[in-house]
Amino acid sequence: GRLVLPVMRYLALILLIVALARPQSGHTREIIYGEGVDIAIVLDISGSMAALDFEPNRLGAAKQVIHDFIEGRQYDRIGLVIFSKEAFSQVPPTLDYQVLERVLNETKVSWDLGLDSATSIGLGLANGANMLRDSQAKSRVIVLLTDGANNSGQIDPLTAAQIAKSLDIRIYTIGAARPGPALLPFPDGHIEYRDSEIDEESLKEIANLTGGLYFRAEDRQGLQQIYDTINQLERSQVEVRLFTRYTELAAWLIVPAGLLLGIEMLLRRTLFRTIP
Incomplete structure (x- = not known):
């Protein structure tokens, strides 16, 4: 004892x-100065996005590359708009990338008019501009990806681009399709060749009007390089400082x-x- x-x-x-x-015990805090970029991803999900000239198909390749693009951002609010015959604002600009990526992963090709492919680029852009309208960010950007021409919807793409310009929103346009015909599987099971219908002139005009750029992607690697380029062009003006408070x-x-x-x-x- x-x-x-x-x-x-x-x-x-x-x-x-x-x-x-x-x-001592240290408690570290991040203090963020400046602000990120507000980005609206506007994605074509019309039937032709099921074409097999990209691996696994146009929409699948776009989703993979957009996923990588989101992962490369940190302090930027990113939203998602999808369009075919109609346009839908799926996710408002957010820093919750997990929610954004989950919705993106669940996005599928939409066959609106039976076996026809309806593409309302103007509606998609108008939804993207509306999504960013009330944004307080100094830099606001739309990244539009489509494989076709505007053949549906009540809003002309150039009218939507004018709206975006008036709101000081830049638009980057991406045409995603190889030249010539591509194999396209239809919902009823048959497969046929369909010609690419990208309206490059309109996409260039939309980009030029708003101070953005037009890109053409003919495979997944090209698409990846385009999103990497946009990633570099639109860097956040953010400074992060670490402050550590020590306790005895x-x-x-x-x-x-x-x-x-x-x-x-x-x-x-x-x-x-x-x-x-």
């Missing part, structure tokens, strides 16, 4: 020695050391008192 007393004294001594070294831990050691010494002295004078 008497062995308890020196053990308690040694423990108290060790705690006091460690306390003299002034151990010595008090947490001195208190138990004092308690141990007090108990040791009490035991020495009572339970383990030496009788002369």
